[in-house]
Every structure is written in C-alpha cells, then in structure tokens.
Amino acid sequence: MINLAVLLKIKSRRLTHQNSRARRSNAIVILLHYADGGNLEITMAIPVNIVTGFLGVGKTTSIINLVKQKSQKNQTAERWAVLINEFGTVGIDAAILQSQVPDQQLAIKEVPGGCLCCTAGLPFQIGLNQLISKQRPDRLIIEPTGLGHLSEIIKTLQAEHYQDVLQLQSVICLVDPVALSDARYIEHEVFQDQLQQADVVLANKIDQSSAKDIEIFEQLIERLQPAISAKVEQGKIEAEWLNLPHKAHLTPAHGHQHADHQTPALSGASLQGDEDWRRFESKGQGYVSCGWIVVDAAIFDEIQLLGWVSGQQVERIKGVVRTNQGWRIINVRDGIASMTSIDEAADSRLEMIHSDVFDIEIAEQSFLQAIVSLDK
Ligand SMILES: [Zn+2]
Missing domain, CATH: 3.40.50.300 (P-loop containing nucleotide triphosphate hydrolases)
Structure with missing residues (x-):
C-alpha cells in the first residue's frame, strides 16, 4: 500500500x-x-x-x-x-x-x-x-x-x-x-x-x-x-x-458478518487446458451459488434451456449462453425468465444463486443435457 x-x-x-x-x-x-x-x-x-x-x-x-x-x-x-x-x-x-x-x-x-x-x-x-x-x-x-x-x-x-x-x-x-x-x-x-x-x-x-x-x-x-x-x-x-458528492453516513454499530466459506479469486474464472466445462461453487452471507463455464464450441438447445431455467427453484439465475438460435443473455429472478440476444461471447457461463441448499447434481445433469452439439 x-x-x-x-x-x-x-x-x-x-x-x-x-x-x-x-x-x-x-x-x-x-x-x-x-x-x-x-x-x-x-x-x-x-x-x-x-x-x-x-x-x-x-x-x-x-x-x-x-x-x-x-x-x-x-x-x-x-x-x-x-x-x-x-x-x-x-x-x-x-x-x-x-x-x-x-x-x-x-x-x-x-x-x-x-x-x-x-x-x-x-x-x-x-x-x-x-x-x-x-x-x-x-x-x-x-x-x-x-x-x-x-x-x-x-x-x-x-x-x-x-x-x-x-x-x-x-x-x-x-x-x-x-x-x-x-x-x-x-x-x-x-x-x-x-x-x-x-x-x-x-x-x-x-x-x-x-x-x-x-x-x-x-x-x-x-x-x-x-x-x-x-x-x-x-x-x-x-x-x-x-x-453529486457522497454524503457520509454512520455505519451500523453491530458491524456485519463476514463470509467465511468463500475462496478469493484473483481474476475471472476460466476453463483450464482442453476441458469442455467446469463447475464453480461458493457460499456466504446466507446464500449459496453454483455456476458453470462451458466451452464456446458447445451449443445449447434454446427451448430445452429455457425449460430448464424455468424449472429451477432458485432465487436468481443469470448467464450468457450459446444456443442453436444464437448467443443469449439469460436472466431469471423470482421465477420470471428473460432472454436477450447478443452478438457473441468468449464462452457460455451461467450461475444460480439461492438462499437455501439446492440439488446441484440434478441441476447440473439437466443443464448439460441441453447441449445439442459440440462444434469443435
Ligand atoms: Zn464484506
């Protein structure tokens, strides 16, 4: 410093x-x-x-x-x-x-x-x-x-x-x-x-x-x-x-609880070597998150993906995914899903955040099943 x-x-x-x-x-x-x-x-x-x-x-x-x-x-x-x-x-x-x-x-x-x-x-x-x-x-x-x-x-x-x-x-x-x-x-x-x-x-x-x-x-x-x-x-x-200037405010006297389970990352997550996908998990502040990065060569079926997204009982899902209809930004909050098209991204990545434990294995299985081809 x-x-x-x-x-x-x-x-x-x-x-x-x-x-x-x-x-x-x-x-x-x-x-x-x-x-x-x-x-x-x-x-x-x-x-x-x-x-x-x-x-x-x-x-x-x-x-x-x-x-x-x-x-x-x-x-x-x-x-x-x-x-x-x-x-x-x-x-x-x-x-x-x-x-x-x-x-x-x-x-x-x-x-x-x-x-x-x-x-x-x-x-x-x-x-x-x-x-x-x-x-x-x-x-x-x-x-x-x-x-x-x-x-x-x-x-x-x-x-x-x-x-x-x-x-x-x-x-x-x-x-x-x-x-x-x-x-x-x-x-x-x-x-x-x-x-x-x-x-x-x-x-x-x-x-x-x-x-x-x-x-x-x-x-x-x-x-x-x-x-x-x-x-x-x-x-x-x-x-x-x-x-506008920031007005100083008093900080609450009781302080706050620091998350103690998360591992710090020095830079953005990415795939290693020639792997096709990787899962990332973290928790803290009473929330659990699970995300995946999938190689850009993998193409998801848009309809199947939308079905999967809508079926997840979690508070938040967001992602950038390559589908058979093009690249999409996916946003879900409180059960409302939306998709926006974008030109392209470096890879597909999606994350779920929830305030309670959820079955990650099952979610992962059906998420990866929505991949229809691996265009390598
Ligand atoms: Zn903090």
Whole structure:
C-alpha cells in the first residue's frame, strides 16, 4: 500500500505535464501544491460511483445504459472504468457488459468470488490499483455484488492511501418496489445498509410494480430522505446524478458478518487446458451459488434451456449462453425468465444463486443435457 501511494504520486505528476485530455475532462482537481522544484503540481482524484442494489435488481443493465449515454453524448474522449464484483466465482456481468457496449474507451475489471470487503478484499485492492495505475480513467464505476457490505467497501475507498487518488461521488441504489413487501429483502442487513448509504435511490422496473408497491417505495423515501429519488425503467440513471458528492453516513454499530466459506479469486474464472466445462461453487452471507463455464464450441438447445431455467427453484439465475438460435443473455429472478440476444461471447457461463441448499447434481445433469452439439 505504501508503494501504491508513491506510484500514484509519480503517475499524477507525469499526468500534469503530459495528459491535457484528463484536465479537460470531468476529472476533479482537489489539490494544488508546490512540489520539490517549486512547480505547481495538480493532483486529480478520479471520481468514483457505486451502483448498488440487491441481487437481480438490474445493476448491470443500469451501467450499460450509462456507458451508452456517455458514448451517445459524444464524450468518447472520456475514459471510464467499470469494476464489477460478483458473489459467485463465474463472472457473468462483465461478459454481459463487454458484449453490449463496444466502447473502446471502457476498461472493465472483474472481481468475482464474494464481497469486496471480505472474501474478495485482496483481489479488489489489486484490481482497483491496476485500474488506477494502468488505465487512469476519468471516472470509475463500481458494481458490488448485491450481497456485498457497502459501508465497508466505502471505507476502503475512503482510506487514507486513496484520499488524493479517488473521490467518492454519488452512491446509487436500485430498488425493486415489488421486493419491498418481501421480508427476505427488507430485513436483510445488507439491503438496509445499501439504502442507508445511498445518495440516489431509484425504484427500478416500475413498469412491473403495482400502485401498492410504489406507495411503499414512496414511504421508504420519506424515511430515508436521499438527495435524489426517482422511479425509472430499465435502470435509467441520469448522467448528472453521478456528480453529486457522497454524503457520509454512520455505519451500523453491530458491524456485519463476514463470509467465511468463500475462496478469493484473483481474476475471472476460466476453463483450464482442453476441458469442455467446469463447475464453480461458493457460499456466504446466507446464500449459496453454483455456476458453470462451458466451452464456446458447445451449443445449447434454446427451448430445452429455457425449460430448464424455468424449472429451477432458485432465487436468481443469470448467464450468457450459446444456443442453436444464437448467443443469449439469460436472466431469471423470482421465477420470471428473460432472454436477450447478443452478438457473441468468449464462452457460455451461467450461475444460480439461492438462499437455501439446492440439488446441484440434478441441476447440473439437466443443464448439460441441453447441449445439442459440440462444434469443435
Ligand atoms: Zn464484506
């Protein structure tokens, strides 16, 4: 960490002389001081946003929308970095983002394998440092897993060694109004923490919410009093909300339970050697996850896959899969399945998350049976 501070100092000095692009952009000048030779040195902190919300609320879709907005507004010179953290070991969201946004100015870093503050703590710091020193983005967006400990992640970002380097701006929390009547969500300390820390609270998927759901959301906003609240579809975040400062909140005194079963992964999961598929399992924060990566040569029958997906009694399924009808993004939450077509991906990967044990062997058998050919 000491080395990091030195490295970043050197990096930012070099930037002062060479990188006028960064100065024109939205990067924030936070320090003006005289360096050894009496030169005026400008140190710029990278604005950071966190997009949070419970499992399956639409965080990745929101980020895709944001990046598309940036590209459309002719701000292609602005370089963004997105750090995506997932509960499971198989990285799905980064693959989705990559396939949906062909932005040359976007750096994507994946940190799978649990919460950024505990099990994936070390990979998070390494990934973050790599993004800062190698990419020097004009903005960094972090998507923690829906089961991450937000207060602790914020503490990491505001630690002393990042103070001249990162500036935390708005924390955006997406809420599914339908879930507000479900005790599993509202009583979960991870969910409460997300709401407490949020500067922007958005009711997402309002097209799927009832008047009663919206009313409960409005009562929640009344209580929380965030700087901004809105009701949106497709996780639509307005770009100007990103520039709000993050308001400090008190961290709950009882702390939180760290996951203790998960193994940290230093990079995204992948297949080894010439294997055709591999299973990955993890658990923590009261949830179990199981995922698979399948070689891109394997083609799934779309109808059989959809049947399989619909038959699984788990809270969340997401994936990127090659089917006989083309590549598909698969999303299931609370029994509602959706498929979106994409151009292609590096391999097929799918993950299931559930708050109770489920029969992984049986699920796996029928999942793999949906492969109709191995086009090698
Ligand atoms: Zn944690």
